[in-house]
Amino acid sequence: MSNVITAANWKFHWRLTESAGIMIYLAEYRGRRVLWEASLPYVTVDHQRDVLEVVSEGTETRGPWWVPLGARTLAGNVRVQPFRGGVELSADFTAGPYHYLQMWRFHDDGRLCPWLTIHGTGLHDQHTYHPHWRFDFDLDGAGHDALESFSDGHWQRVEEEGWFPHTGDADESGFVWRQIDFGTGAAVNLRPHTWDDAELFAVRYHDGEWAPFSPRSTTGAAPFPAAYVGREPLDDHDVALWYVAHVHFDQSFPYTAGPWIKLEGFGK
Amino acid sequence: MAPKPAPKAAASKKPAKAAPKKAPAKAAPKKAASKKSAAPPPPPDVVASDPSLFAPLTPGESADAVRTLMEDRRITGMAKVGRYRVVATEPLVVKPPHWMHGHRLARVVVYDYAADRCVDACVDLDAGVVAHLDISKAQPMLSREEEAIATSVATLDERVREKLALGDAPQVTMHYWGKDASDPAYARRSAAVVFGRPGGHPSLVAVVDLLDNQVTAVVPAGSW
Numbered sequence: 482m483s484n485v486i487t488a489a490n491w492k493f494h495w496r497l498t499e500s501a502g503i504m505i506y507l508a509e510y511r512g513r514r515v516l517w518e519a520s521l522p523y524v525t526v527d528h529q530r531d532v533l534e535v536v537s538e539g540t541e542t543r544g545p546w547w548v549p550l551g552a553r554t555l556a557g558n559v560r561v562q563p564f565r566g567g568v569e570l571s572a573d574f575t576a577g578p579y580h581y582l583q584m585w586r587f588h589d590d591g592r593l594c595p596w597l598t599i600h601g602t603g604l605h606d607q608h609t610y611h612p613h614w615r616f617d618f619d620l621d622g623a624g625h626d627a628l629e630s631f632s633d634g635h636w637q638r639v640e641e642e643g644w645f646p647h648t649g650d651a652d653e654s655g656f657v658w659r660q661i662d663f664g665t666g667a668a669v670n671l672r673p674h675t676w677d678d679a680e681l682f683a684v685r686y687h688d689g690e691w692a693p694f695s696p697r698s699t700t701g702a703a704p705f706p707a708a709y710v711g712r713e714p715l716d717d718h719d720v721a722l723w724y725v726a727h728v729h730f731d732q733s734f735p736y737t738a739g740p741w742i743k744l745e746g747f748g749k
Numbered sequence: 750m751a752p753k754p755a756p757k758a759a760a761s762k763k764p765a766k767a768a769p770k771k772a773p774a775k776a777a778p779k780k781a782a783s784k785k786s787a788a789p790p791p792p793p794d795v796v797a798s799d800p801s802l803f804a805p806l807t808p809g810e811s812a813d814a815v816r817t818l819m820e821d822r823r824i825t826g827m828a829k830v831g832r833y834r835v836v837a838t839e840p841l842v843v844k845p846p847h848w849m850h851g852h853r854l855a856r857v858v859v860y861d862y863a864a865d866r867c868v869d870a871c872v873d874l875d876a877g878v879v880a881h882l883d884i885s886k887a888q889p890m891l892s893r894e895e896e897a898i899a900t901s902v903a904t905l906d907e908r909v910r911e912k913l914a915l916g917d918a919p920q921v922t923m924h925y926w927g928k929d930a931s932d933p934a935y936a937r938r939s940a941a942v943v944f945g946r947p948g949g950h951p952s953l954v955a956v957v958d959l960l961d962n963q964v965t966a967v968v969p970a971g972s973w
Contacts, residue, residue: 496803496805518842604970619795623795688847689881699886
């Protein structure tokens, strides 16, 4: 199966990574570059106590854990399927009681859906999933981009790296964050899932700050991607975005997390 | 219609920013050839990137990358002691105008048990050199070998065996770390092996310290 897909006004490449699921790279829409690469670097899971014990052994609070989504957890094959108005890539990953369906859906009207359906029972009912997506959008080139966040009723420029949780504010179309290219005015709009409890980390792109093979940075330090966040300016630079969802397990599972992404200014 | 950027940071900068993006990457070199005094060609842009650089490493490229790293003087101690695990080798692509743009690169991540540290290297396969080396206390994901070792250690542990029910078997091995210093797994490389009946609910979790290859906690799944 070719790893180059040209369909529904998109042209993109994909590959199965060792730990970050299906990676998309060098994606173009209507012949214009949109994305350098995007992936799902990790899905961490943490637990809250399900059984209360008067005498408990060990620690009171457990840390998180994770298992790579990649060749070792792939169940079946990566699938490429057309659908009405687009094309999608999907793959199942299984790790014990955790089951994931990763999807990349490309719509011919410029929408992109990087989604993750979470199945499985987990260890017990009291647990929360934290899927982390990393997007390196290069709108018509790498630099000259800016990030904006919708708050207090209007779009506001984000001047430096930071953490931007979804507070409920959104524009009339539901978009909360957008990356804009100054040169062409093209934009990528991100709309979080209502129930994702989503947050966005925006960092300046640096060679060397590649998506790490673990969320775990040095002991006692903030995990990735928070460990990458400093005070560097974003305005007019190459920006990398991390979208993180927080999904508590409940009876309505399976649940599909991930943002809607809509391109704008890429022609009719 | 394209959105209008929010008028906050630098509205006055906008006209200047547009100019460099319009420069056609292909046209410039032709002009330079015919006219020696012409301005230098614009730096290459990501739009002209080579997709083949993203392709998975061949087995030979992976072997080449690990060999090159092990011969690097900066990690002689690790290679000599030989208590390390190669966690991953994957292709890596840097953007122009970085000097390594266009080179076939491999990222090699190794966990050094002797020094309890992570070695994260970028190997330039075209030049046969380690182009970038980062040594830190970060905890990379578990290698497949570490997963297998953790599973074996947990399965053979007496405390685990005592608590397993008939039919329980290892379901999955997770990369685990403690939330605070009261948990030994907070500062030590650890795995959590989940046991249960195949296809059934998990019944038990065993935490394995991978530095000492011993079980440090056995917890009923419902109490995790």
